[in-house]
Amino acid sequence: xxxxxxxxxxxxxxxxxxxxxxxxxxxxxxxxxxxxxxxxxxxxxxxxxxxxxxxxxxxxxxxxxxxxxxxxxxxxxxxxxxxxxxxxxxxxxxxxxxxxxxxxxxxxxxxxxxxxxxxxxxxxxxxxxxx
Numbered sequence: 001x002x003x004x005x006x007x008x009x010x011x012x013x014x015x016x017x018x019x020x021x022x023x024x025x026x027x028x029x030x031x032x033x034x035x036x037x038x039x040x041x042x043x044x045x046x047x048x049x050x051x052x053x054x055x056x057x058x059x060x061x062x063x064x065x066x067x068x069x070x071x072x073x074x075x076x077x078x079x080x081x082x083x084x085x086x087x088x089x090x091x092x093x094x095x096x097x098x099x100x101x102x103x104x105x106x107x108x109x110x111x112x113x114x115x116x117x118x119x120x121x122x123x124x125x126x127x128x129x130x131x
Contacts (some may be wrong), residue, residue: 001029002026002081003082004025004083005024005083006083006084010038012111013106013109015085015086016086017087020041022038022041023083025038028115030131033122042072057081060093063093067098070099074096074099083104084104084114085090087130088109105127106127107129
């Protein structure tokens with residue numbers, strides 16, 4: 001199985017899906033990490049030049065234009081079953097679900113601990129941290 005961890009440095013989990021610069025893709029077999037692959041990730045900075053309508057509030061980030069941006073961000077992890085981060089917008093969360101990538105928002109920081117918790121089925125999805 002492959003899971004993607006949102007990171008800037010490859011060792012700790014980023015607190016914001018949209019602003020992070022990389023995915024660390026872990027391949028896990030028999031409960032052990034057998035491969036680590038740092039992949040570049042599109043983020044807010046790559047889309048800053050595009051025109052968009054900003055509507056902050058209940059449905060912020062949930063329109064089709066935002067979904068298309070989230071889909072572009074997820075292109076690098078299409079081979080992963082889950083994406084794990086420390087924080088995420090509701091629109092990005094919903095987009096990952098639409099793309100069949102399970103989003104998980106965690107309060108853990110250590111990537112290896114998160115991988116083991118995920119594999120054991122014990123990683124808690126803190127949806128209260130969605131914004």
